[in-house]
Structure formats: structure tokens, C-alpha cells
Amino acid sequence: MSLIKVGSQPIYIKYLDKIEHTTAYFVLTFFWLLAFFKKEKIRTIIIVLSISYGILLEVLQGTITTYRTFDYVDMIANTLGVLIAFLVFKIIEKKQFNLLNSL
Numbered sequence: 001m002s003l004i005k006v007g008s009q010p011i012y013i014k015y016l017d018k019i020e021h022t023t024a025y026f027v028l029t030f031f032w033l034l035a036f037f038k039k040e041k042i043r044t045i046i047i048v049l050s051i052s053y054g055i056l057l058e059v060l061q062g063t064i065t066t067y068r069t070f071d072y073v074d075m076i077a078n079t080l081g082v083l084i085a086f087l088v089f090k091i092i093e094k095k096q097f098n099l100l101n102s103l
Contacts, residue, residue: 018077025054025081026088033089047086054078 029050036042055075062070 021077022081029085050082
């Protein structure tokens with residue numbers, strides 16, 4: 001969806017676009033982390049790839065399309081989604097570890 005032409009939204013909500021960016025990158029990163037739950041060495045790669053992907057898509061929007069624009073704030077929202085996903089993942093992992101140790 002990042003490179004396709006999107007029509008106007010029926011209801012305007014200020015900063016909804018940024019919330020959508022954050023949510024999309026949260027979901028992307030969180031499910032990648034879950035998919036490689038037991039592979040700690042891959043986590044850094046997942047984080048770097050997710051952030052890089054967000055930056056790359058913003059650059060492509062500004063360079064190869066005439067109907068989308070480059071936006072630094074979108075890159076920040078994408079990165080925020082990645083970091084929140086990692087934080088939530090670490091909290092879940094810690095709770096699971098504590099649960100297993102208490103058994």
C-alpha cells in the first residue's frame with residue numbers, strides 16, 4: 001500500500017496517517033519477532049530490516065511516484081512502530097521466562 005495511489009479518506013482525523021504507519025510497522029515487526037521467537041541472534045536483523053524497509057519505502061514514495069510524497073515524520077512513525085513492537089515482544093518474553101522459572 002505504500003506505493004499505490006490512495007484516494008481521500010471519508011473522515012479526516014488529524015494524525016491518523018501517523019497512527020496507521022506506527023500500527024503497520026508494529027504488526028510487521030511483532031509478527032517477524034514471533035516467527036523467530038527462539039532465534040535471539042536474528043532479532044537485531046529483524047529490527048534493522050524493518051526500520052530500513054520503512055526508510056526505503058519513504059524514499060521510493062518521494063522518487064518514483066508522482067502521487068505520493070516523502071515524509072520524515074512517516075519514517076519516525078514507522079520506526080516508532082518497530083521499537084514499540086520490540087518492547088512489547090521483550091515484555092512478553094520476560095513474562096514467559098518468569099512463568100517457566102516459577103514452575
